[in-house]
Amino acid sequence: MSIDTSFPSDPHPVGRPPRFVPQAKVIRLAVLAPNDPEHQFSLFKILPAIHLAARTIERSSSGNSSGPLSGWRIQIVNRDSKCSSIYGPLEAIDLYNSKSIDVFLGPVCEYVISPVAKYAGVWNIPLLTAAAQADGFTHKQPNYPLLTRMMGSYREVGAVMVQILARFDWRVVGMLFHNHDVGKGAGNSPCHFALAAVYSQLEKQGHKSIHKSFDETNSSVNFTQLLLHIGERSRIVVLCAAPRKIKDIMLAAQELNMVASGEYVFFNIELRNSNNVTLKPWYNKSETDEQNQRSKRAYEALLTVSARVPDTEQYRDFSDEVKRIAREEFNYTYDEDPVNPFVAAFHEAVLLYAIALNETLAAGGDVSNGTAITSRMWGRTFVGISGNVSMDENGDRNADYSLLDMDPITGIFQVVANCYGVSKQLVDVPGRRIHWAGDRNGPPPDTPPCGFDNTKCPDNTMPIYAIVTIVLSSVVVVLIVTSAFIYRHYKEEAEIASMTWKIAWNEVVLFSGDRTGRSSGGAAGGPSGSNLSTETTGNFPSDKQLFIQTANYKGMVVAVKAIPKSKVELNRPLLLELKRMKDVTHDHLVRFIGASVTAPHCCLLTEYCPRGSLEDILENDQIQLDAMFRRSLIHDITKAMAYIHSTEIRSHGNLKSSNCVVDSRFVLKVTDFGLHSLRVAADDDDANDDQNSYAYWKRKLWTAPELLRIERPPPEGTPKGDVYSFAIITHEILVRHGPFYLADNHLSPRGKVNQVNKPAFRPAIDDDLGDEEVVQMMKRCWVEDPNERPDFPVLKATIRRLNKDNESGNILDNLLSRMELYANNLEQLVEERTADYLEEKQRCEELLYQLLPKPVASQLIAGQSVLAETFDNVTIYFSDIVGFTALSAESAPLQVVDLLNDLYTCFDSIIENFDVYKVETIGDAYMVVSGLPVRNGNLHAREIARMSLRLLQAVGHFRIRHRPNDQLKLRIGLHSGPVVAGVVGLKMPRYCLFGDTVNTASRMESHGLALKIHVSPATKALLDSFGTFRLELRGDIEMKARKFLPNFRL
Template sequence: MRDLNVDVVIGPPCAQPLEVMGVLSAIYQKPVLGWGFVSESELSDKSRFPYVTTVLPISQTLGMATSKILELYDWSRIAILYYADDQNYCQSVINDVETVLSEPDRYPVQILVKEALEVSTPYATRSTLEFVKSRARIILFCGTSGGVKRDYLLQVSEMNMTSDEYVHVLLTMRSIGFGVQTNLGKNTFSNGLTPIWESFTEEPDGLEDTVKKAASRMLVIDINGDVHDTDFLTYLTKNIFNAIRAPPMSCDTSACLSSDAYMGAYARHLFDVFYLYGLAVSRLNSTNSADYNDLRKLIPQMVTTFDGMTGNVIINNNLARVPFFQLYGLNSKYEQIPLVNMSFANSEKLDLVYSNETEIWYFWGGSRPLDIPICGFSGRSCRGNFWKQNGILLFVITIVLICLLLTLLICLGCTLRNRHLQRARLDSEWQIPAIKLTVPEKTSKSSKRSLQSAAHSIRTGDSRITGASIFHEIYTVMMYEKNLAVTTKHRTSYLTKEDRDRFVKLRKMEHDNVNKFIGLSVDGPRFVAVWKMCSRGSLQDIIARGNFSMDYFFMFCIIRDIAEGMNYIHKSFLRVHGNLRSANCLVNDSWQVKVADYGLDNLQEEETPSKKRLLWTAPEVLKGSLTVSQIEPSADVYSFAIIASEILTKREAWDLANRKEHVDEIIYMVKKGGSRAIRPDLVLDAEVSNSLLTLVQDCWAENPEERPKSEEICKALFGMTPKANTNLMDHVFNMLEEYTTTLEVDIEERTKELTLEKKKADILLSRMLPKQVAERLKAGQTVEPEGFDSVTVFFSDVVKFTILAAKCSPFQVVNLLNDLYSNFDTIIEEHGVYKVESIGDGYLCVSGLPTRNGHVHIKQIVDMSLHFMEYCRKFKVPHLPKEVVELRIGINSGPCVAGVVGLSMPRYCLFGDTVNTASRMESNGKPSLIHMTADAHSLLTTHYPHKYETSSRGEVIIKGKGVMETFWVLGTSSETGTLSSRTTPPVTDENWLVQRAESPALEDEVTALKVM
């Protein structure tokens, strides 16, 4: 110290090294400032450490705070548990606390248990906790890290020490309370710390709720670390890591490099240490004394007060910090809140933050736990001597009461059994076992019969249930006792006696216009109501399809059926339907409308109706949110009027597709009502009786009292019947005959269109694939690869096409190739050659497959090649008249395999070395010349001697083939005179090799494009 001229020593953060530095400071007369784990009471002995100053209170003051809390809540019997650590921090703290609690002038406390715990020995910990359970309910404990504290809470939870009887008090001096400084965990407190119950590992252990419950039975005594200058604290937190990583600290540990979220636990203490020394030096400087080593002047300047980063720092004359403690707890939202403030500046002062003590003990049932349970630690102290004194008498009385009760139960049981049997008999009339409801099998086409068939087109007059519909959103078709039935599912899980009696009556209801209620299945996952099948579905679906021609008589009969069904329900015990709409007006095979979904009030009340279902609901029901039992029959009359408007206009309710208002707006305006209440527009496309229109308008009157009764509606409709002697079914048959005639004409026209389209498809397919292959694919047959012993393959390429294309626009390039290849396709057809494909400026043809033609294939390919050359000499590029289009052609003969490749866009492809060699002939050929292999030349001269003039090119090195002898086709013998006008084939290939050097990638490009 003397050699380095040390002015001040910032002590180590651990107590034992600081004690050593304190002894040295006394020898060398240097001030030492302590921070970190330095709360031992020995450091306050100024006879040994006269120049040691700490910014952390000594742990004896924690004992003083603990004593005050125990006295406040009248706890005199406690247990003390602590976790051993390398720095002996908890052991030292607990010893100081125990010393303070044992002082004679303090509140008397009996320490029943004091034990050290270890995380590595959970069995010993559980054994210690089991011993504590029999001795104490107020447990003080100390742990240094968040993991140790969390382990303690898990252990007490496993030992069932988290009931209302237990209070666990955590003793700490780190200003973090229930929090932990970590980046892990899902939630944080308002101070940015992670709650102690959160998992501190990368993968959560799933025990958060268990620890959270244990933490709710915990209180914390900790130093008040509230900082006044929060802005500077935020600045310090953001910049401290950058500073510690930079020189001279140059920290490169994982803790320094991994996160910037939290600074170290005692980093703020270190800041206050430097700040304290700076204040002391500054104050000393203000006295015009520049000797900082004069401890007699410097030490008094350290007795000061300032707002630090660990709260309000007060250094007393003993060079120790004056403590401010707080008792923390959790509120009902598991938020950390201060409960008690404790100050030891001049005197021991205690301030309660709460106004009502029940706020503290929210998790303890609102009552303060006792240090000795009412019923003792074993729970047996509450048992009195009542049973010993009166046991025999109570036993006799109990026997007598049991006998009387048994007699009463027997009589009651017989009565209930008879009632149960009677109820079971009645219930069997409507209860349907779920196992008897099965999904119907699809019927075959041969089983369809006229109006009872499953026809798909409404235009034939048969509107049976097919595809997606409103009907299927409400009903499910099931099989019951070999007959089709429609079912509705309900969420109700119980039935009242009134419900059961109602179902018995529903089962007996019979009317032509009321759908038969078959029964209810109650033994499945959901209640299922079963109704008689109406195969044509709901009236709403029939109207929604919009392509069934309903004349006035047809509409009138449907309206009359609904009115009759409604009238029957109003006269029955039900009195009201309550949910009448076109979706539950079902139509059977005879076009008879049957009202369904009646009488299930309790089952439907638990279901929330959709907005659209309210379009049929009367205004008074919307306003009052009435249940079915509260609805009057006049509400059904209003719903009947809305259904009648659907039938007359042949559109859905309120014609939503053509209205500017949305469903919510319509419901609001109907509910609002008024003298000019909104109603559906009666836009009719057929002549309708004015009497019927007036009746509909009367039925949807705003005032329920002004609406006619259902019986009056039926009488009015009876007087309006347009055809008294006409049956609805006869009328429907006449309509069906008209539809049949129209349908036959449509079928004939569609058949002609189909035949024409099939021809077009066949032509297109024949252009993509050989005719034989196309026919097999159309027949659904697989096309196996086929080998051919002898074919001739043709490859061609436009010479210097890239240069030519560079002079053209993309559209001009397409038009150029289209003109050229369209004429090539015509030439191919003349010579009977099959075109395989064209890619860019490349062209691939073959002869001898798929139809074998002996050796004619060589002649067809050679003739076609000469024809191509002749055409190219005459071909002119429209936009480049001076440019000449030249071809380079390669021919080879030999065996080949052909087949269809792929399922999507199938291709007829060639495979084999013959194809590859033909490609080499083209790529190694010359402009405006036909290049062929020796095999092709031999086949040509053998079968067609003296007909064609050829010339040997000599031996040429072919890529992938080595040295080959090849030939030029100059023309036919009759064309010898014209050959002199062509370019004579050179004797050597030097000039041609120069040309090939201009496009070295051409050969591989052609091969990649054309060879499969």
């Protein structure tokens, strides 16, 4: 056996003495492959397998005359094709011319195989290769008649993808692969040929596919943009490129959330099939652990399709022997993984050729008859190193492929299924499954639910004109809102500048102390029941009351509260606060009248409440408070506080029973809220009162514990602090023993406040207190944690529910009955009752005006008798509904009522626009008159005529609810003449018309046609005088006593 000089000589060449006789015949095998060790099919890799095959044949023939090729020796020569379409064919020609070549093994590059395979056909030399898988080599006549493909066609890869797509019900596929730049003249890449065959197979099965290519030698390739383009059309992506580029693509997909989402699946068509890039392709020893783990996560969405590597002991022994020969005889070292199945294919090519040649020679053929030898290699099955090798009738191997998936724990790609070339079936590996990315339990769909272009979902997009309209409308709305905001801003600024709250002191007339007759709690003023003794004396204060200053301002009594400031700075925050206070209006809040800011008369003026404070009422034992009374008081407080908390004032800060006052109408109102910057000066108790005084500590009994623990709490307090104060007031109302009552504990106010600073110290609650629901509400309001206290809207709803029996009743009457003996101003009570009487009287008058004409009703209200009156000329309108009797018979009574109600409501809204009076409606009959009780000359005919036309028009658009397809047919008759009108009856008085004119008008209607207006000659004469009405003579109608009257149609 001879070896090319580019490799070391074989120390034990096949066919050398003494194993072959010198006269042995020679078979010359020419190997064409690149000499580059990095190439997947380099001479370094395939020659050891070819030599091993030759030795296997030698061993089977040695000493066995009946063995294959007995008496023949094999000579192997090789040439470096450089993977060049120029040098490769030249080497083949040189081999053919210089030596008698019997068979070609290789070439391994598509652009070298094409010319060499054509020459081999002309030279009648068989050519066997593991390459040439491009689809163009499938049709072998007339160009490639002696080409045998030991790894089959890329169509096998397409068949594998068809099986995978069918398994998971995928029909839309994207392809992203490497291809040489056309401008470089390198031709198409193997990936291009592989995916072209896959594309062809998918297209035959009706699959939709798109593809994009890139040149992996171009460092500026933007994989993100390519993936976005593919991802907009497919979620199943087939890749083919060098391993380092596959890694870049998967990292880009990870950045686009294509991996973690689990919505995308990637397939890598591995052409090289080397284990170091198949089993753990994400790993790079030069990268950090963090980078490798990131790459590993990116590969969770990747599946690999590659040629099947047999998992047999025989194949592992074969791999070890090939590696030994390569290392010892060709100075090339393989990695630790099994030999590539493409390399094994060259080993099996030698075996196949030997079998076919042996059969040809046995049949009397010759080694130079390549056609005969090739025909015996096609369409047969033989035992190769990888098992049974099946060659189809076209000389292509039915290759086996494997589907590999990465174990997310170990990071190793494992075979999960095999697709066998003979059966074309995808067979799962027992005990293994695919791990889908994104923690999915199954494969994702190949298209989104609505499709990539949303064609599977209803098109809810609006047309351009609608979008333009909306945009323009939005712009208009924005402009309007902006204008409104600007207007509101300027209006607010103008209101602030106008200072409507400002009061001129010369308009305030102060009263003497005897004028008020009430404690300070009865107005908007300071504390009630002030203490003059100190805590050190051990004595409790007397019931001495401090009286609020009152004054007359523009005819009304107001409460005056001084601001102890020599000068009030009117800055913007204060002006805004004064404006807001002026704008506050609520039934249960003391109204802010205004303020005087002119030194030395700086003061606040508020509504004066003469009935005193809630504290006064609770301290008065003569006033009995039942459950309804107590709940009404509590409800009034919640209404007031809920409103304060809903405004920009936000909180009260000083809520206590002395700041809850009762006005002249026995309405409880809350005072001393807002204007905290001014009230700090007026109510600075820390500065004005001795901190050891009884009064100082008593004022703090309503203060929430969280505020007591602050050295200088905010003057406006907090909303939750107000809720606590409300709870103390509620306790006052229930027990009526003053604030923070303790049954057997005689602690001073200071002691109570100090105990409140310690959690869980609260006023005493007697078991026989009653009103359990109110007690439970109170307890929730004084809990230690402010966040657990309810808000005032919730409290308002709660007390409304508890007091629902009294909400609809007249609480004022109950209040009056309880306080009637103690009221000092009976005039107010008379005024209230008078107001009720006037309100009821007004209701009666409004009802009378609905029943009778206003002039007639006014006479009755004035107590005058209404006498019957003759009117020389009026116009009467009569109408009814044609077929109403039949319609009523076919309808339910409620449907008839709804019909008439809808119709006459429509009519009533129309006649309000004319000088007419509706006399009555009886069933479907409708009677209207004009010219009485206030005469209007001859305009009555015109008013009735216009009204009739308007009613007829309205009937044309009227729809019957229960019979919307039926047309309501109105028949109208008009007549003018004298009538007598008067009020008939006392209990249910009616304004009635009498005279022949009424009968004639009724005849005009009853003898008329549907949807027509019939006019008598008298009415026609009046209408002609206006010159704006067109009337047509219809004929005569029969009146009483066989008289006939012309009938005109308006």
